[in-house]
Amino acid sequence: MTTERSDLTDRVIPQMTLGDGSPGSLTAPPPPLPRDTPPAARAQERFRVKGNAIVTGGAGDLGFAVCRALLEHGLEGLMILDMNPDEAEKKIKMLQSEFPATIQFQKVDVTDEDAVNEAVESTSKSLGPVTTLLNFAGMVACGHALDWSSKDWNRVMNVNTIGAFLVARAVARTMIDHGSGGSIVFVASVSAHGVNFPQPQASYNVSKAGVKAMVKSLAAEWAVHGIRVNSISPGYMDTILNEGDGLDEARKVWLSRHPMGRMGQPDELSGVVVMLASRAGSYFTGADLLVDGGQSLLL
Template identity: 35%
Template sequence: MSTKSLPEFSLSGKVILVSGAARGLGLTQAEALLEAGATVYALDLLPAPSPDFEPIAARAEKEFGTRLHYRQVDVREVEQLNSVVGDIAAEHGRLDGLIAAAGIQQETSALEYTAADANRMFEVNVTGVFMTSQAVAKQMIKYGNGGSIVLIASMSGSVANKGLICPAYNASKAAVIQLARNLAMEWGPHNIRVNTISPGYIVTAMVEALFVRYPERRETWPKDNMLGRFSRPDEYRGAAVFLLSGASSFMTGADLRMDGGHSAW
């Protein structure tokens, strides 16, 4: 990225982690951070990232002079998580940012939800996000440069999705929004900012698979927002760069809702 225009959006020299970045939204946002000049580490549970990963990694080195790395990490394994994050920070002598995009979804009615399934949902979507943020913040404080943490929430954390039966998922995303506010309060004195992004319906491989089971949703869901369409993962690229960069230097404890007006009716 040129430093001659809008230098506050540059991430040159920054080291940023993106959890849940083996594929989907996390990987798309990781690519944007690379283009802005950051060195990026993708963390994910999968043994290997999607086929889209390697072309992006090659492009990062060839075109942007940056690097995209992959680390297999289970956000529920806190000791392993802290070890991986600590090693990355030690290698670079800094850690500047995090996008916590790791999460799971389950569509089950409230009367049929089991305690085990609910606990699994909260363990990944809330505790996992919390512990990932904590691991990163410890390193930010250790190296003294501050930083920016972005938690991927959802419009489902603010509204009940009509016809989508996901009580535990929606509760977990509401928890993420509130978690970010509290982390922002505690870590502000260390110059660490914490914000959330709340996407609307995004067409991903996971959603496409859902349409196979519920084909009517392809027609009805877009009608629920003011733009009358689904969003694409690439439409959240700019938000990632904005929140991780100096362009949002006075923004913390906030939720950036990008839902096509779904929850503004």
């Protein structure tokens, strides 16, 4: 993949193949919704989530909220990839009591390339073709840039950016093999759009800005295969990540600079995720959608 400086003049660079939108191709528009069905049925079909999904970080507050939303909108099979089996087991039991879908879990470190590939392959075998990926696995990190070691920096990048890519690539390969296309949704952050205050978190911001940029490149490359790639950028959300007495002062600052004066609730991410995973989002690709209550307006 890399080229030595002495060989630059002899290299032949690969080129993207773009879709043409022709009838029957994977970039063609979806067929019209039937006009002879009731309006409510057409509306339901527009936001129906078909097939099977992988959700990384699905045992966390945000990941769990979107898992439930996908199931509410018709998802048939769900695989949660997470590092917390105890929490995942509890969450899966809750979902299984509500929904008839097949719901499974695998403990997977998204930075382990072989483990990711094996998990995605086994998911395809147990559930069938994967049509949706939600990349919610991630980690937070705060600290003064002058104090960060390369090891600390790389750990954040490996989870938030490289790990997200490894999962997306593995899923994209299966989508291409099955000829099904699908939707891949990354989680960037409001932190990819500006500098947070008052906490210093350069490594986290860079990792999420990398996700935001990566989405555009993958969307361009994979569109011909019928794969739509987008990201959402949540603002501060009311989860365990933003709890604790040690964050009291920071929370006061965040809310004082927020147009709505509050953090978001996990379920407030659900609408945009369902849209991106359904035919309602069929012409969205390469987009980053801010879900921040206006926070980015005052960063």
